[in-house]
Amino acid sequence: MKVVAVVGSIRRGNTLKMVQASCSRFSSDEIDIIDLGNIKFSYCTGCLYCDETQQCCIDDDLSKLMGKVAEADAYIFASPVRWSLLSGEMKTFIDRLNPFATIGTLSGKKCILLTVGQSEKESEDAFSIDEGLKSMEFFCENAGIEVVDKVKAYGCLSETDISDSAYLEMCYTAADRLRSSLL
Ligand SMILES: Cc1cc2nc3c(=O)[nH]c(=O)nc-3n(C[C@H](O)[C@H](O)[C@H](O)COP(=O)(O)O)c2cc1C
Numbered sequence: 001m002k003v004v005a006v007v008g009s010i011r012r013g014n015t016l017k018m019v020q021a022s023c024s025r026f027s028s029d030e031i032d033i034i035d036l037g038n039i040k041f042s043y044c045t046g047c048l049y050c051d052e053t054q055q056c057c058i059d060d061d062l063s064k065l066m067g068k069v070a071e072a073d074a075y076i077f078a079s080p081v082r083w084s085l086l087s088g089e090m091k092t093f094i095d096r097l098n099p100f101a102t103i104g105t106l107s108g109k110k111c112i113l114l115t116v117g118q119s120e121k122e123s124e125d126a127f128s129i130d131e132g133l134k135s136m137e138f139f140c141e142n143a144g145i146e147v148v149d150k151v152k153a154y155g156c157l158s159e160t161d162i163s164d165s166a167y168l169e170m171c172y173t174a175a176d177r178l179r180s181s182l183l
Pocket of ligand 1: 009
């Protein structure tokens with residue numbers, strides 16, 4: 001089994017820790033991590049070259065990793081919530097998947113979705129975490145990727161807030177569910 005995990009935050013913080021927790025449930029030869037905080041990649045320009053050719057015309061660090069994305073059986077998509085949306089890093093990554101999404105390359109694959117934000121669970125802002133998650137769910141639904149589990153981590157503002165929290169346990173559990181779904 002091959003799983004690609006995508007870290008959707010440049011900050012070396014909560015999103016990265018959630019991905020590391022989930023990835024620890026797989027062996028190193030089963031996992032490839034695309035850490036968007038560690039590579040240089042460009043926005044989708046919306047040129048629609050991919051609609052005609054099924055390929056992206058951008059040549060950068062991310063384009064070199066797209067073969068791994070296409071070959072994977074499953075994904076771990078992780079993003080912090082920013083203004084009730086997914087991060088700009090994750091949005092750009094998802095936009096760059098357009099060549100795959102439109103021709104069904106990702107259809108039938110599986111994923112888990114990990115989100116984190118500062119809003120407290122019982123607060124009036126808690127909806128923003130749902131909204132952030134929704135934008136990733138919308139992509140998965142359209143690309144035909146089955147969402148096996150989701151983790152919403154509340155109340156995490158500084159980059160270490162998630163450490164030792166119950167949310168990392170949820171990341172382990174979600175990863176175990178993903179693994180089981182692939183056996
Ligand atoms: C520009 C910006 C907007 C944010 N908007 C939200 C938000 O709408 N809801 C929320 O709960 N947290 C919000 N946050 C807080 C982050 O989601 C939080 O700090 C998270 O832990 C960051 O994850 P990271 O450490 O992986 O980058 C925002 C942070 C920034 C910088």
